[in-house]
Amino acid sequence: MNAERSSPGTLEAPRLNAAEKGLRLARAERTEKEGKVLRATLMKSANHVLKDLELPFELDEEDGALELEIEADPPFSIKQYEGFDLEELKADPNFRTETRRIGSLEYVVTERIRDKHGVESDVVRPDGHGAYPGKEDLDAALQRNFFLAQRWFTQDRIFPEDVALIMHHHHSKPKEWLWRAMDALLASHPDLEPDLAATWAAKVIKGLTEAHRQRRETL
Amino acid sequence: MIFLFDANRHLLAEIGLQDGALRQLVLTGAGERELEAFVSHWQTRGIPVMHSMEATKPDGTHEIATYFSYVQPREKGFGAALEKWAKERGFCPMDVPDYLLPLWECLARLPLEDSERFAMLLAIRLSPREALAEWKSALDESEMAWQKEHERSRIVLDKIKSKMGGELAKPFAKV
Structure with a gap:
C-alpha cells in the first residue's frame, strides 16, 4: 500500500490523484442533482395533495431545503424551562438554595456558587443557561420599559400569580431578571409598596420577554 | 408512537x-x-x-x-x-399514530435532511385522514423519481470510472 509516514506511528491516507478528485467531484454533483430532483418532485406532489385541503400551512423551498410554512402557531411550544432537580441540588454544597420574597410572594431559587472543583465562581444557573444579565442590561431595559410599565399599570393589574407564571415559564433567566427589576424599582422609588413593585417588575419583565421573543423571530 | x-x-x-x-x-x-x-x-x-x-x-x-x-x-x-x-x-x-407509520417509513427511505423529514411528517400529521392515500402516492412518486435519477448517476459514475480506469487504482498500487 502506498502510504506515507510523517512521524513515527502516524499513518497518512494516500494523497488523492486527479482521477480520484474528478470522481469525487462528479459524485458530489450527481448527489446534488438527485437531491434537486427529489425535492422538486416531493414539493410538487405534496403541494398538489395540500392544495384542496385549505390547511393553515404550505410546503416551500428555501435555500434548497423543504420547509413547512405554518400560518398558525405550531401544535407544540418549546419552552425554556428550569429542568433541574431542586431536591437533589439541595444537598449539594456547590449549590445555594434560598427563599426570596417579592411583595407577598415567596419563591425558592437554586444557584451554583462553586464549580465542580469547589472553587467559588460567578453564579451560574444549574440548567446551563449561563450567567445572569449584567446590571447595565437591566438598567437599559428598565429605562426603556419603566414608563411603559407605569402606563400598563393604570390600565390593568398583574397579580402575583402572573409574576409566578413569568418567573417559571417565560424566559431563560426570569427569576433573576425579576429580582433585579424589583431591586432597581425599590431603589429608585423607596416609598413603593413591595406588592406594587412586584407588579411593575412583572410588567417590565413581560415586556422584556416579548421584546426578546420578537428579536428572536426577527433573527 | x-x-x-x-x-x-x-x-x-x-x-x-x-x-x-x-x-x-x-x-x-x-x-x-x-x-x-x-x-x-x-x-x-x-x-x-x-x-x-x-x-x-x-x-x-x-x-x-x-x-x-x-x-x-x-x-x-x-x-x-x-x-x-x-x-x-x-x-x-x-x-404519531400507528396508521401514519407506513408513511414515515417512506419518508425515512428518502435521502432528506432531518429537518425536512420533520416538516413532511408534521404536514402529514396535520392533514386529514382521507388525504393519507394521496400522501402515499406523493411519496412513492418522489421515491421513484429519485431512484430514476440515482440510476442515471450510477451509469454516469460508472462511465467516469471506466474512463479513468488505471488512474484511480494508482494510490493503492503496491510499491
Missing part, C-alpha cells in the same frame, strides 16, 4: 407506548448521545415530573413550592410524563 426530536429537528428516539406505559424505546445515534444518561435514569428512578403548588399562608402571603414526582416506565402515566419532560427541556415530542 412518540417521536422525539431535538430543537434542530434531529430525530432522537422512537418511543412505543401501550396504554400510556413504555413498550419500547429506540434511540438514534444522536439520541444515544443526548439521551442515554436520561434514559438510564428513567429506568432506575423513573421520569421526573415537575409540579408547582401555590398556597396562601394565614398571614396572607403566597408561597409557591416546586417539587418532582417520578413516573416509572411501566406506569400508565409514562407517555404523558415523557411529553411534559421533553417540552420542558426544549425537545419536540410528536405523537
Whole structure:
C-alpha cells in the first residue's frame, strides 16, 4: 500500500490523484442533482395533495431545503424551562438554595456558587443557561420599559400569580431578571409598596420577554 | 408512537407506548448521545415530573413550592410524563399514530435532511385522514423519481470510472 509516514506511528491516507478528485467531484454533483430532483418532485406532489385541503400551512423551498410554512402557531411550544432537580441540588454544597420574597410572594431559587472543583465562581444557573444579565442590561431595559410599565399599570393589574407564571415559564433567566427589576424599582422609588413593585417588575419583565421573543423571530 | 426530536429537528428516539406505559424505546445515534444518561435514569428512578403548588399562608402571603414526582416506565402515566419532560427541556415530542407509520417509513427511505423529514411528517400529521392515500402516492412518486435519477448517476459514475480506469487504482498500487 502506498502510504506515507510523517512521524513515527502516524499513518497518512494516500494523497488523492486527479482521477480520484474528478470522481469525487462528479459524485458530489450527481448527489446534488438527485437531491434537486427529489425535492422538486416531493414539493410538487405534496403541494398538489395540500392544495384542496385549505390547511393553515404550505410546503416551500428555501435555500434548497423543504420547509413547512405554518400560518398558525405550531401544535407544540418549546419552552425554556428550569429542568433541574431542586431536591437533589439541595444537598449539594456547590449549590445555594434560598427563599426570596417579592411583595407577598415567596419563591425558592437554586444557584451554583462553586464549580465542580469547589472553587467559588460567578453564579451560574444549574440548567446551563449561563450567567445572569449584567446590571447595565437591566438598567437599559428598565429605562426603556419603566414608563411603559407605569402606563400598563393604570390600565390593568398583574397579580402575583402572573409574576409566578413569568418567573417559571417565560424566559431563560426570569427569576433573576425579576429580582433585579424589583431591586432597581425599590431603589429608585423607596416609598413603593413591595406588592406594587412586584407588579411593575412583572410588567417590565413581560415586556422584556416579548421584546426578546420578537428579536428572536426577527433573527 | 412518540417521536422525539431535538430543537434542530434531529430525530432522537422512537418511543412505543401501550396504554400510556413504555413498550419500547429506540434511540438514534444522536439520541444515544443526548439521551442515554436520561434514559438510564428513567429506568432506575423513573421520569421526573415537575409540579408547582401555590398556597396562601394565614398571614396572607403566597408561597409557591416546586417539587418532582417520578413516573416509572411501566406506569400508565409514562407517555404523558415523557411529553411534559421533553417540552420542558426544549425537545419536540410528536405523537404519531400507528396508521401514519407506513408513511414515515417512506419518508425515512428518502435521502432528506432531518429537518425536512420533520416538516413532511408534521404536514402529514396535520392533514386529514382521507388525504393519507394521496400522501402515499406523493411519496412513492418522489421515491421513484429519485431512484430514476440515482440510476442515471450510477451509469454516469460508472462511465467516469471506466474512463479513468488505471488512474484511480494508482494510490493503492503496491510499491
